[in-house]
Amino acid sequence: MASAAAQNAVAQAQLAGDYSVKPAPSSSTPKLDTSEWPLLLKNYDKLLVRTAHFTPIPHGCSPLKRDIKSYIKSGVINLDKPSNPSSHEVVAWLRRILRVDKTGHSGTLDPKVTGCLIVCIDRATRLVKSQQGAGKEYVCVLRLHSALPDPLSLPRALETLTGALFQRPPLISAVKRQLRVRTIYQSTLLEFDNDRNLAVFHVKCEAGTYIRTLCVHLGLLLGVGGHMQELRRVRSGAMSENDEMVTMHDVLDAQWTYDNTRDETYLRRVIKPLESLLVGYKRIVVKDSAVNAVCYGAKLMIPGLLRYEADIELHEEIVLMTTKGEAIALAIAQMTTVELATCSHGVVARVKRCIMERDTYPRRWGLGPKALEKKKMIKDGKLGKHGEKIVGVTPADWSKDYVDYERDEVTTATTTTTTVADGGATIEEVTTVVEEKERKRKRKSEGGEAADTEEDKAERKRRKKEAKAAAAAATETSMAVDTEAAEAEDDEEERKRRKKEKKERKEREKAEKGS
Structure with a gap:
């Protein structure tokens, strides 16, 4: 009887107990709700992420947290x-x-x-x-x-x-x-x-x-x-x-209240941040280190991109913003959303109208290894004042490894470096494109003259003769003008000399009468 009662108790416990496997409590944080965030930060989590790797800079301010003057x-x-x-x-x-x-x-x-x-x-x-x-x-x-x-x-x-x-x-x-x-x-x-x-x-x-x-x-x-x-x-x-x-x-009442009680509440209610006009534009979020460069007119490149909106079309007007929600500039998109997601380099957008004041964020360009090396070489005299190469002074490896896109050296001149195996000497042959074009023009003109007719040659000679005569006439005219100018100058000096002599003579006569 005792064993039957024990078995019944175990059966009841098994029926009453909850033995279902429950999922472990989630360790992940709840999803961020950005639908109530202000102005340009609204629905920030819905922006597509290019990278999350950037260093925040303690400059700038959220639009609603600016001091009253700003x-x-x-x-x-x-x-x-x-x-x-x-x-x-x-x-x-x-x-x-x-x-x-x-x-x-x-x-x-x-x-x-x-x-x-x-x-x-x-x-x-x-x-x-x-x-x-x-x-x-x-x-x-x-x-x-x-x-x-x-x-x-x-x-x-x-x-x-x-x-x-x-x-x-x-x-x-x-x-x-x-x-x-x-x-x-x-x-x-x-x-x-x-x-x-x-x-x-x-x-x-x-x-x-x-x-x-x-x-x-x-x-x-x-x-x-x-x-x-x-x-x-x-x-x-x-x-x-x-x-x-x-x-x-x-x-009027809000300004009076601020002037007399220093209460900013009414002014902040009457005036809204400029970002409120830009909420209808598609957004691109820029790294803090790239903000000041954009304010100085630089194009936004892929390395400065953090987040971007879906459905951005080519040449569409967009707004560039900081991670704090400040508007940097109105810009024209140079890439679509698909290209922004796949490209590793290139121009993202070019500035149409800059909104943020310069130097709100610190200058962060020119701090890379190549830029620092370039500054050091300018200081040592191995490069010119503006970073141009100096023939015979600038190292050859710099000419090969570094390309200065700010200068037109790539299009105006080509520098060829030839190494001689016997003596181990390096011969630098600098051939300008201008000279090459001049040679081509001469060759072309020489080749073209052979096919010309006798009439064309005679016409060319006649024009050349007329031009020569006109140049000679112009030279004679200029020489005549110069001669007249020289004679006029001599006459002026002669008049001055005579006037001076006359004055001295009068002074002498006056002195003699006085004595």
């Missing part, structure tokens, strides 16, 4: 432009309120037009051109001159006036009134009151489109006439009226 000087304001003042006046007022040197805007709005006006401050003015050419969106109030027989004809007319259109600037425009082509991407009718002859529509269009002209064309197409009653810009480039738009009073 923050303002590299900031942009998404301003709600008021009605009546011109865009130029508004920008000038902001420059005076913030006490900065430069301000610029993303595209002129007429005085009566309200809405989104991107104002760039100091360093951010380098992005003004890119924003001026970006697409725009407007909400317009159209007034028709009489009621429409068919209210459905208005949306049809809006659809008709979509795509590439001919436009001539209005009479009140300040630009030259010449015909131009502008593209309307989309037009949407929001509201229409046929009794009051008023319509409200939303339009997405190319930069430089005249909505006033579009309203006149709509009236002509509908057969009743029309004009623009009111206009508001709801998006300009990268910013819309939903992206923390501020008014002139907000800017």
